[in-house]
Amino acid sequence: MSGKQTFKLVLIAIIFSLSVLIVLPEIPLVVDSDYLVLNSSIGGMQIKIPWSKEGKMLDLKEFKKGSGIGESKKISFELKNKDLENKQEVISGLLSVTQKRLNLSRISDFKINQEGDDKISVTVPPFEDVNRINNLVTGNGKIIFRTVRNPEDWNQEQFQNFYLESDRWQDTDLNEKDVQGFVNVMDPTGAYKMQIVFTEGGRQKFYDLAGKNIGLPIAVYVSNFDYPFLMPLIGENILDNTNLDPAVNNTYPQYIIDEYNLQLNNPLPEDISAVETVQVPPVMGSDFIEKYAKAFFISILFISVYFILKFNLRGLVFSYSLLLSALIYLAISKLFSIPVGTQMFLSLILVMGIITYIGNNVHAKIKNGFVSEIPFEISFTQILVKDKNAISYPAMLILSLSLILYFISSGFARTFYFSTFAAILVVVIFYSFLFPTLLWSFKGGEKGREK
Amino acid sequence: MNLFSGFISQYLAYLLATAMSSIGLVFFLSVIKKNNFRKDSNKIITYFLVIQLVTVIFYLIIKGILGVFKIFPGEDTDIILFIFLNFLCIYIEVSVFYKLNDLPGSSNKNKTDVSTDYGKEIFSSIRDFCLFFVLILVPLYVFGNGSMNNFILFILLDILIVFLTHTVLLPIVLKKYSKSSK
Helix, strand or coil: CCHHHHHHHHHHHHHHHHHHHHHCCCEEEEEECCCCEEEEEECCCEEECCCCCCCCEEECCCCCECECCECEEEEEEEECCCCCCCHHHHHHHHHHHHHHHHHHCCCCCCEEEEECCCEEEEEECCCCCHHHHHHHHHCCCCEEEEEECCHHHCCHHHHHHHHHCHHHEEEEEEEHHHEEEEEEEECCCCCEEEEEEECHHHHHHHHHHHHHCCCCEEEEEECCCCCCCECCECCHHHHCCCCCCCEEECCCCHHHHHHHHHHHHCCCCCCEEEEEEEEECCCCCCCHHHHHHHHHHHHHHHHHHHHHHHHCHHHHHHHHHHHHHHHHHHHHHHHCCCCECHHHHHHHHHHHHHHHHHHHHHHHHHHHHHHCCCCHHHHHHHHHHHCCHHHHHHHHHHHHHHHHHHHHCCHHHHHHHHHHHHHHHHHHHHHHHHHHHHHHHCHHHHHHHHC | CHHHHHHHHHCHHHHHHHHHHHHHHHHHHHHHCCHHHHHHHHHHHHHHHHHHHHHHHHHHHHHHHHHHCCCCCCCCHHHHHHHHHHHHHHHHHHHHHHHHHCCCCCCHHHHHHHHHHHHHHHHHHHHHHHHHHHHHHHHHHHHCCCCCHHHHHHHHHHHHHHHHHHHHHHHHHHHHHHHCCC
């Protein structure tokens, strides 16, 4: 065996070991006997990400559980005004707006339902942040600009008091109707600023207001929050260029700005508030992962038996490649937090089906080659080197499509596209590296027998 | 207008999957086609698109019939079953196209060979492709905890539809292809 081939086999062994370590949950290894005392564990690693400034950990203790597999969270929201006459119409509008907001915010696997005549509920997988969902759903998209009620009270030392006390402010007529959104921009010095994009009339109103409040702050309250979203101090040069939208120093991350824009562009028909959050037991059963892991393993065994019966020992090479591919897929899923659920389930079926089909085609052609007394080396080169495109083209198209669709879709389908992308990536690894390497390495014993 | 936009927003994911699969298929096949196949490829690609459309319509009809009997795959899982169906179609069609594309020359004799010999090969190839999926799904149905059984049956339905449309329609396409320049 050549050095290159040995290196490839060692690489496969390393990939196998790493995949097992990633996929395994933490399993304690405790032995306390006369000959050996062991108190350790295997799997369920936590790896510190070296380039992360906040010391983030890659937690591989368990798979991320999708809705229905783990305990989901159900958040209920109710109308603030319960005396509305057109409640059903308002609730329908609320369902539609909430659906749109959560879709655009890339919240995965959520479900929205009507609960009674004045309530809606949002059910999300356990890994989604409840506070974020609350803000996304209840933010009414309203904006109000306020000016200082008593200008003589203002000085820089009072900044915190003005920030915290809303009764120090008075409303103006500048509101969400005058604003198109917030955008992050970079000024000529390279600093990030948040620009408030006004409508044509809104910009004029703002500069009129700013002109009367030079040296004073103006507060921008959004979504009926108790504290201002922005509280810029109006400088003397504010009126230098009134054709441009004003920009303020930005301390908010991009996702906060995106979420406010989302609320502004998709306003609620009526104000709602969060009522309660309850845990929902897994509808797929608490033994879902255990049972289906066994079932998939039995599927692999069935396929292995078929291949061994049809292609003798070379079938075993395929079985190992299939097992390893399934392991790599699971390891990738855990590393990239693909939630365990129907999407991952179907992707795993797809990866196993395609790999089995490829394996069967390759073995059948090699077997036919043997019957026609074509040496293994020639068949191998013809099928897996010269004619490799026959295997790779269909996979490459699905790989590209799933990636493109992942970026332009949302919700339940989006997770499926990502898991399919990971699955087809494993198919590519299978036909371009794992299977050819193993097949080439174990060709000797079979060659004589088949002849 | 409201009705139209309501329809679009409700079925956007389905339209996106169908449109992107079709565009992707046409683009990809146009890129990989060889010069000697250039003349026939457009016709073959059109046939493939028709087969894909027929598959989707067939799927929607069967799903509608099952819906009458209150058999549903689940409100969310429906879309991924639809995407799966599209991906299966694409996989088979690209494989078939590659084979046709790779045939030496495009003489009438070759084309006739394609319709007879390769027709059989396509049938056994699609049969194997679908049977392997069934081989995987049966243990999942039997040894799982039962919560995915309905979903597994719908995956089987996807596979059955792809099998039927492609084993019935692809040979017809090949016959048309072989007659195209006679």
